[in-house]
Amino acid sequence: MGTIHRIDVSESANISVVRFTDKKIIDPEAIQELGQELFDLVEKDDRKKLVLNFSNVEFLSSAALGKLITFEKKAKRHDAELILSNISPEIYQVFSITNLDKLFQIKDSEADALAVL
């Protein structure tokens, strides 16, 4: 039973940059695994500065949004700073329709996100 990673994590200074491996975040099992991998970043690894880079993401469901909201709450609880970046216009519209552009700090590029963390 091989482990499928739903995210790739790289370090830039003391900032963790997270990229999603799935282009379409729809499958319930994949969303569950994605959530756990994200939660581990703040709950197990105690990372305090995170950038979620969405450049690879072409589609995501409201179930995926729900998982991101839970992650945001967990990050806040662990005093971790979280910024989303590289969101395509289509995905940004999803955040905007659901008002989540008010909940998350969003930057155009990874460089912009790194600059403020």
Place this chain on the structure above:
Amino acid sequence: MSTNNAPKTIQCALPSSLTAYHDLVQQILDSLTKLEWQAGELFGVHMALEESISNAIRHGNKEDPAKVVHIECQMSADRFWVRICDEGEGYDPSAVPDCCSPENLEVPGGRGLALISAYMSSVEHSICGKCLTMEKLKTVPPAG
């Protein structure tokens, strides 16, 4: 009559599994692509189908393998229409809290209906919430 302009129709019954409907969604998107629907419009149709079918399976049929989700869909160059009916107990859509209000921003869930309404031209709930009918009319660029 004008068979070339007759809408393409799909009618099927899907099992109540959250992994069983993606082929159908892709089939619909492929048909609309052939009818020259553009990427932005296809994204909206994809979102509405994803949210409505998964709602019917998860909340309507509660993933009961004895129940199915009935889908009827019509597609043409300028109109997408679909009716999705589950075999659950129904619900009152107006009782679903507004997921987008500031006090509910951090509440996971409840965003599917907001997305469906945003991307479709019209949305109608019937038979006590067991059926969802939605339509998207292709936007025509203004002349000149």
